[in-house]
Structure formats: structure tokens, C-alpha cells
Amino acid sequence: MFIDRLFQFWIESHWSVALVMSSVVNISVYVITALTMSRLIKVMTTKKLGEYIDDRSLKDGQIKQEVSFGIIACIVFAVGSLATREVFHKIWPESISDFFVQTLCFVIFYETYSYFVHLLLHQKFFSKYHRIHHLSVRVTPWSAYSVHPLEASFIGFSAPLFMLFVPMSLGLALVLHVFGMMFTIMLHSSYRHRSNSRLIKWMNEYPRYHSKHHIYGTVNYGFVGSILG
Template sequence: MHYINQLLQFWIETDWYFALLMSIMVNIVVFVSTAAILDYAIAGLISKYKVGGYIDDRPLKLNQKKMEIKNGVVACVIFGVGSLITRELFNQVWPISFVSLLIQLAAFMVFYESYSYFIHRLLHTKPFLKIHGVHHKSVRVTPWSAYSVHPVEAIFIAMSAPIFMSVFPLSLGVALILHIFGMMFTILIHSNYNLIINNTILGKISDSPQYHSVHHLLGNVNFGFVNSFWDRCFKTRF
């Protein structure tokens, strides 16, 4: 924890261009390592251990993963730029109390679930179809598909925390942790892996890839990120 605090303090105080480089590297490391490990693990579980299976087992498009990796790295650069805005907006490195931590987590989760749903709906309107079409080139998704997005869509994603922090206090350390776990969860829901498990909590997590894969297959359904609350409200749940 002391080491993390030192890194955060250094990132806050260093020149903007070095802070940008650090942010880009963190985003790329999280993206590449999580996607690579998940991709490798799923292939092994299915082929070697016969555990679970692909939700959509059609062949990938020619050079699909190469395209996804390239787009994902560009998105990571944009996320790094967005992090510089959070560096200007934060008011404390960590919450002052456990209650403050819970309030920040709850407020951001409610905000982001709403933000991601309505931005996602916006991206499916006519003016943004070409932009969001970059992501939907991956019909059969892979873990690498998570951030295969147009730069404009990457900006929408990158601006979620700065928008929230402009109206509600969010500690810098909490913002970083939420961002990393958000990236990992986004990669998970693009895993195209179906693991049938008899556990209430783990079962819901394992259902998330199937829920999002349906969105890629059908289009205008299942816009939610973590849950289907807004999809149920607006009857876009499939």
C-alpha cells in the first residue's frame, strides 16, 4: 500500500507528459495482460479440459484479433489522456473513512451503469452508427474485442470518470481501482465463454458474457454494462 501511495503521489506531482506515459502504460498492461490470460485460459478450458464452451463458435473474421489489439491500444492511449483530467479534478488520494469509500463506490456504480447504458443507446442512433460500427465488426467477440472501438467511442468511455468527478467527489485511488476493475470486467463480458456454474453470485458473473454476446449478435438489445436494470426499464432486454 505504501508503494502504491508513492506511485500515486509521484504521478500527481510529475510533469504532465510523464504522467500521460505512465497512464498509457498502465492501461495497455491491464488490457493486454487480462485479455491474453483470459483468451489463453478459455482456449485451454474448452479444448483440454472440456469445461464450458464458446457462446458463438463461428470462425473469427480474417485478422480479427490483430484489428482488435490495434484498436484496443489506441483506446488505451485515449484513456491515458482522460486520466490527466482526473488528475486536475480529484480532491483527495483516498477516502477519509470507510463510510466515505462506500458512498463513493455506490454513487459511481449507479452513475456508470446509467452513463454506459444511455451512451450505448446513443451510439446505436443513426449519427453514431459508423462510429460504433467499429466495435460491432466483432460479431463473434473475443477478450480482445472489449476495447476495439472508434476513437470517438473511446473518448466517451474515457470521460466517464471526469464527468462524475466534476459533480461528485471521487478519490483518485478509488477512481484508479474502479477503472482497472472496469477494464477487466469489460474484457470478461467480451470473452464469448459460457461456464455453467451452480452458484448464485458466480452464476450471474458467468452469465454476463452471454448477455453481452447477444447484443453483438442482435444489435439493439442488452445495452446494460453490469446489470439489466435500464434494459428492463426501457424493454431492451433480450
């Protein structure tokens, strides 16, 4: 399969080639998702299908600054991906049950890890780094990865850290990383869709919950599982 050959090439290539390939993937996912979401939200708010959770004006140069930090964060994620070449377990899970077990273990690990890392980033020593992310008070999809490189490395090295202890396949790590990026960008959309659907109302809770974190600064530290109830 072409994708398997691409993985094999990436695993065996010089680290600089692998770094460029990973950077291209990370930057593409970030830019395409944030751009698509921004455009969609603009259309839907204009058509009154939804509204901004926080409709204050953006700061001067906010998007430009968010994109700059976002691109740097994507390159840091690519550096983290190089470490997965040393610790991965096969390219794909060997069975459906393997797929579910690896996915469940990683999601539980990442939710716990990111919650405590986020709490740590709000402590005195680290707050000067996390401050970059909180420069965005009214968030935009681009705010998702507007973080200091140190914070980006906490995110980017989470998968290789996990893979040190739990055998996880490389392809699944990439798929989960891409979904994680899309979810984080959605979390920063500051968009609420008008609908009576329970599913949409539940989905609306995610950006509302995280927008509050940016508005008040000291509430709602969690991500995926924080509002599952």
C-alpha cells in the same frame, strides 16, 4: 507508502510523463487480462469444462484489428486520466463509509451514463463510430476495447466528468477503472462455464447477455446492472 509516492509523482509530473505512465498502466491491464482470459478459456474449452457461447470462426485478422483499436483506446483512457488530476479529491477515501459512498455513487452513475451513451452510439449520427466495435460479431476478450477513439473518449472521460460534481479520490477512481476494464473484458469472453453453482450460472449471464448484443445488434444495451434481477 510507495503507492502514495507514485500517485504524488504522477500528479506533480509534466503531463507528457503522466500520459506515458497512465498509458503503460492501461495497456498492461488490457493486454494481461485479455491474454490471460483467452488462454484460460482455451484450456477450459479443451477440457470440456465450458463452451463458447458463439463458436463461429473469427474473421480474418480479427484479433490483430481488435488489439490495434484496443491499444489506441487505452491511450485515450490515459488522456482522460490527465483530466482527473485537475478534479480529484484526495488520493484515497478518508473512511470506510467514504469508500462505500464514492463506490456506490460512481457505479450507479457509470451504469446509467454508459447505458445512455451506448443508446446514443446506436443512433444514426454516431453509428458510424460504434460500427468499429460491432465489427466483432463473435466477440473475444480483445473485442472489449476495440472501439473508435471517440467511443473510447466517452469511456475515458466519464470519471473526470463524475469527479466534477462528486468528490472522489484518485486511488479509488483507478481501482474502479481497473475492475471496470476486467469486467468489460469478461463481458466479451463469449464463454459459458459448465457448473451447477448458482453463482457461476449468474456470472455466465453477463457474457451471454452481451454476446447477444453483438450477434443481433439491437438488443441488450446495458452492462453491470442490466441482469442483476
